[in-house]
Amino acid sequence: MYATWVNPGHTAEEVVISNALVIIEKQIEAKTGFRFNTNSHVQVSLLHELYDGVDPQRQIASRYVIETETLQFPISLTYDFNRDHKPSLMNSDPRVLANNPSFNDLACHELGHVLMDQVSRRNGLGPFFTVDYFNLCSRSHQFGINIMAEGTATYFQRKMHPTGETLSQFVFSPYDIDTPTMFDYVLMVNQGGQWVVTDILEKHGERGLIWMLKNPLNVLGPIRTAVTDYRARALHELAKERW
Numbered sequence: 001m002y003a004t005w006v007n008p009g010h011t012a013e014e015v016v017i018s019n020a021l022v023i024i025e026k027q028i029e030a031k032t033g034f035r036f037n038t039n040s041h042v043q044v045s046l047l048h049e050l051y052d053g054v055d056p057q058r059q060i061a062s063r064y065v066i067e068t069e070t071l072q073f074p075i076s077l078t079y080d081f082n083r084d085h086k087p088s089l090m091n092s093d094p095r096v097l098a099n100n101p102s103f104n105d106l107a108c109h110e111l112g113h114v115l116m117d118q119v120s121r122r123n124g125l126g127p128f129f130t131v132d133y134f135n136l137c138s139r140s141h142q143f144g145i146n147i148m149a150e151g152t153a154t155y156f157q158r159k160m161h162p163t164g165e166t167l168s169q170f171v172f173s174p175y176d177i178d179t180p181t182m183f184d185y186v187l188m189v190n191q192g193g194q195w196v197v198t199d200i201l202e203k204h205g206e207r208g209l210i211w212m213l214k215n216p217l218n219v220l221g222p223i224r225t226a227v228t229d230y231r232a233r234a235l236h237e238l239a240k241e242r243w
């Protein structure tokens with residue numbers, strides 16, 4: 001069979017999704033100047049149920065598994081596609097899926113995670129980040145990793161699909177992580193994270209990303225102060241360093 005022969009162990013749908021992702025990678029490269037690996041490509045896996053790697057209680061819409069360099073999507077993606085398109089996904093031109101706005105939006109976020117991991121590996125910094133590593137980190141460091149990771153993924157997603165929202169440090173709690181507050185963790189990590197990384201990535205591109213990977217954010221003390229100081233330090237050091 002075509003699919004089995006091209007990509008052992010993968011279904012025809014997974015091959016189409018994988019080819020759609022190659023198209024979307026090119027769109028991201030053209031718009032942002034960042035570069036994905038050319039010699040290796042992310043694997044795709046369709047699953048019935050997806051759970052967060054570091055929080056197995058939490059069901060999610062898609063996931064990048066760093067350990068195996070695999071993007072997981074729900075099987076419902078196939079059902080939704082087949083409901084709206086002929087021919088079905090397994091026989092479809094990958095460009096049709098790549099140009100589907102909701103898939104493209106989701107894929108741009110996940111490919112942001114892929115890009116961050118690829119930049120980390122190809123600069124000798126190892127995978128960013130494994131679940132085993134995350135579980136060994138302190139809570140303040142875990143929070144920092146989430147801000148860097150989701151902020152970067154959301155940056156690429158919003159760069160390709162702007163929503164016009166104003167970013168600021170005020171989505172972050174002014175208290176420390178041990179103070180119970182009404183602040184929204186997901187908002188702090190995604191939208192707040194996007195505020196932290198945007199100028200670093202806009203002004204310094206891959207150098208900015210490498211700086212963050214080499215200087216992981218550790219959210220000690222009041223959260224808003226810690227992230228504001230981190231962003232300012234990154235911009236200051238990147239502006240004076242030439243490497």
Ligand SMILES: [Zn+2]
Pocket residue numbers: 109113149150153
């Ligand atoms: Zn994410």
